[in-house]
Amino acid sequence: MAIKRYKKEDLMTYCLGATVSLEYLNIRPDKVTHVYLHSAFYESETKEKIERICRERGIPCEVNDKVFSILSQKENCFVIAMIKKYSCDLDKTGSHVVLVNPGNSGNAGTIIRSCAGFGVKNIAIIRPGVDFFDPKVIRASMGALSRVNFKYYDSWEEYEASDGTGKRHFYPFMLDGSSLLHETKIEKPFSLIMGNEATGLPASFAKVGHPVRIEHTDNIDSLNLPIATSIGLYEATKGNF
Amino acid sequence: MAIKRYKKEDLMTYCLGATVSLEYLNIRPDKVTHVYLHSAFYESETKEKIERICRERGIPCEVNDKVFSILSQKENCFVIAMIKKYSCDLDKTGSHVVLVNPGNSGNAGTIIRSCAGFGVKNIAIIRPGVDFFDPKVIRASMGALSRVNFKYYDSWEEYEASDGTGKRHFYPFMLDGSSLLHETKIEKPFSLIMGNEATGLPASFAKVGHPVRIEHTDNIDSLNLPIATSIGLYEATKGNF
Numbered sequence: 001m002a003i004k005r006y007k008k009e010d011l012m013t014y015c016l017g018a019t020v021s022l023e024y025l026n027i028r029p030d031k032v033t034h035v036y037l038h039s040a041f042y043e044s045e046t047k048e049k050i051e052r053i054c055r056e057r058g059i060p061c062e063v064n065d066k067v068f069s070i071l072s073q074k075e076n077c078f079v080i081a082m083i084k085k086y087s088c089d090l091d092k093t094g095s096h097v098v099l100v101n102p103g104n105s106g107n108a109g110t111i112i113r114s115c116a117g118f119g120v121k122n123i124a125i126i127r128p129g130v131d132f133f134d135p136k137v138i139r140a141s142m143g144a145l146s147r148v149n150f151k152y153y154d155s156w157e158e159y160e161a162s163d164g165t166g167k168r169h170f171y172p173f174m175l176d177g178s179s180l181l182h183e184t185k186i187e188k189p190f191s192l193i194m195g196n197e198a199t200g201l202p203a204s205f206a207k208v209g210h211p212v213r214i215e216h217t218d219n220i221d222s223l224n225l226p227i228a229t230s231i232g233l234y235e236a237t238k239g240n241f
Numbered sequence: 242m243a244i245k246r247y248k249k250e251d252l253m254t255y256c257l258g259a260t261v262s263l264e265y266l267n268i269r270p271d272k273v274t275h276v277y278l279h280s281a282f283y284e285s286e287t288k289e290k291i292e293r294i295c296r297e298r299g300i301p302c303e304v305n306d307k308v309f310s311i312l313s314q315k316e317n318c319f320v321i322a323m324i325k326k327y328s329c330d331l332d333k334t335g336s337h338v339v340l341v342n343p344g345n346s347g348n349a350g351t352i353i354r355s356c357a358g359f360g361v362k363n364i365a366i367i368r369p370g371v372d373f374f375d376p377k378v379i380r381a382s383m384g385a386l387s388r389v390n391f392k393y394y395d396s397w398e399e400y401e402a403s404d405g406t407g408k409r410h411f412y413p414f415m416l417d418g419s420s421l422l423h424e425t426k427i428e429k430p431f432s433l434i435m436g437n438e439a440t441g442l443p444a445s446f447a448k449v450g451h452p453v454r455i456e457h458t459d460n461i462d463s464l465n466l467p468i469a470t471s472i473g474l475y476e477a478t479k480g481n482f
Contacts, residue, residue, distance in 0.1 A: 113461055117457040119457075119460070142461070147460050214475065215480075215481075216359055216482065217357070219357040220357050223471070224354065224355075226465075227468060231472055234423075234455065234475075
């Protein structure tokens with residue numbers, strides 16, 4: 001197989017780094033088709049674990065420095081796991097995070113990590129939106145992408161119609177949301193709805209569910225997107241664990 | 242003056258980008274010594290504001306594309322404001338964020354932005370720690386560095402001794418903190434104490450003040466540092482604004 005830098009239309013993607021690769025090997029080993037090790041990868045518990053899982057699962061694992069020179073710019077990347085892309089369905093009865101037109105891959109990864117952390121394992125993305133299979137997203141999630149379900153929708157209306165239960169509670173996060181987050185009881189199953197980094201949510205979301213805002217001073221225009229999302233997740237799940 | 246890429250020992254630093262530069266021009270114009278505009282900078286309200294402040298304050302403002310080729314790798318950077326470094330004192334009676342050995346400049350910038358947002362305008366950094374005057378930090382803060390006080394200390398003990406009031410409440414954030422954040426009443430003035438990205442706080446902080454933890458699933462090792470800090474700030478300030 002020819003090794004090439006990731007493009008959105010590819011059927012394969014990859015994990016850059018030992019921690020990230022190990023997450024996929026642990027959580028979705030059936031999606032890992034090949035593991036490359038760098039010759040400079042030191043002996044360690046992590047290396048043993050990676051080699052053991054590959055052996056047990058029959059995943060080819062080889063030392064191949066050339067792959068690293070093509071796929072990785074980082075000096076401290078010693079493992080690359082090749083991943084067969086897959087599609088997920090969201091859990092209709094579970095809680096969701098909905099990202100409307102997310103634009104930044106690092107932010108997407110950080111949000112995925114927080115979702116996994118707070119046990120909200122379903123993420124809807126309203127197009128256009130960053131490609132969750134981009135290696136930059138997977139890396140920023142520290143491999144937590146393996147732990148969540150995510151699905152793309154062409155519009156908010158398509159997502160809304162996909163629910164069908166009628167029991168879902170929608171919470172759009174807006175700078176002029178009518179309720180303060182910390183005074184709002186977040187009912188389950190919830191969908192926390194977050195807008196684009198630069199533009200936020202369209203004004204039409206003021207009529208969707210219960211618009212909330214995170215109170216802050218006017219020293220900043222807005223909190224950054226992963227931070228607003230994570231504060232929402234924290235508030236919605238505290239006391240659950 | 243010869244224009245060179247930033248080094249830690251320099252007496253000057255700089256803001257990359259219009260928004261970032263405008264923050265310094267608005268909040269700390271006395272620290273801005275020179276503003277460079279790119280010839281491709283389009284006419285806009287922002288450009289007018291920048292030129293007006295420079296005129297009113299007698300800050301030299303010139304079109305000079307060469308400066309951009311030296312200082313900026315980003316294509317969308319059209320303004321650079323040169324900043325004379327300054328030192329700040331922390332407000333002894335105000336609340337603080339304490340960063341023990343912060344390692345990442347992007348994270349530092351995001352934390353600064355959240356501090357400004359939640360009105361906690363004093364940040365102590367325990368050495369070794371990332372240089373807050375690094376242009377990468379200033380840019381990641383979106384210029385909010387101008388709105389906070391920050392000060393370096395050689396050790397936790399030096400910071401602790403600098404207080405003197407005896408009325409400060411310390412909250413170290415630890416994965417094994419004895420109290421849950423959402424069940425803890427954060428008393429003012431507070432110091433939220435956050436460890437390094439990779440290593441967290443040393444175990445000795447278990448004996449400092451009231452160690453707290455943010456509850457999450459074991460799907461992740463820990464939340465990322467700016468997110469944990471911002472959740473702490475949110476919880477400590479909610480209802481204040």
